[in-house]
Amino acid sequence: MSCTARDVFIAVFFCLLSSTNLAGASENSLDLDSNFFLSWKAEDGAIYFKARVKTAGYVGVGVSLNGTISDTDICIGGVKDNETYFWDYYGLPGGKLERDECLMCNLTSVTEINGTTTLKFMRYFITEENDFGVNITDSKLYLMCVYGDxxxxxxxNMTVGSKLINLLNYEHPPTTTPSGCNGIYSLPVSCLRLFVSSFFAMFSTFV
Structure with a gap:
């Protein structure tokens, strides 16, 4: 291998490495089950969630201290009769949900297309709504994901999934995503061009 080809190969390697680290640090994602794909990004004191769920009903994402509905703080939205809805709920003893009039989540968009509902919203780390609010800190909480038909x-009528994670420092993002969902890693055009140049440079040394 010539010096020039080697240098280009090393440059490509570190370009790919830095691209992966930057993408993974800014956005995280996971599959709760075969129907529920979730991604999120923390920025400026808030978390931006995107849930893509195979249902024509409601979709919800929230946090809980013990992984049960009875203490969850959750935002739920969907589309009904071509109109969108979006509410903040908190759990009560006995597994009931109460609508919270002090909304600490801001809806970005919600769509329902061909039996799949996509919900995007922003939630602040710190809630000042009432005693039922759950703050998001740099420690593990139960991520609560729900949906209905x-x-x-x-x-x-609620399907409930939970996972104990640190939302602000999620260490193990998946390497694959469901069909139709965008991955969390991307390759810059500059790196792609450099890779192609490196390939032909290395190939030429062996012919």
């Missing part, structure tokens, strides 16, 4: 929000 209709737009009537009842615990009895």
């Amino acid at each position: 209709s737009d009537e929000v009842y615990v009895s």
Whole structure:
């Protein structure tokens, strides 16, 4: 291998490495089950969530201290009769949900297309709503993800998933995402061009 080809190869390696680290640090994602894909990004005291779920009903994302509905702080949204809805809920003893009039989440968008609902919203780290709010800090909380097959929000018709993680420092993002979802890693055009140049440079040394 010539010196020039080697130098280009090393440059490509570190370019790819830095690209992966930067992308992973800014956005995280995981699959709760075969129907629920979630990604999020922390920025300026808030977390920006995007949930893509195979349902024509409601979709919700929130946090909990013990992984149960009874102490969850969750935002739920969907589309009903071509109109969007979005509410903040908190859990009560006995597994009931109460709508919170002090909304600490801001809806970005919610769509329902061909049986798949996509919910995007922003939630502040610190809630000052009432005693039921759960703050997001640099420690582990239960990430709560729920959905239903209709737009009537009842615990009895709710599919619930939970995962104990640190939302602000998620260490193990997946390497693959479901079909139709964008991955969290991207290759800059400059790196792609450099890779192609490196390939032909190395190839020429062996012919």
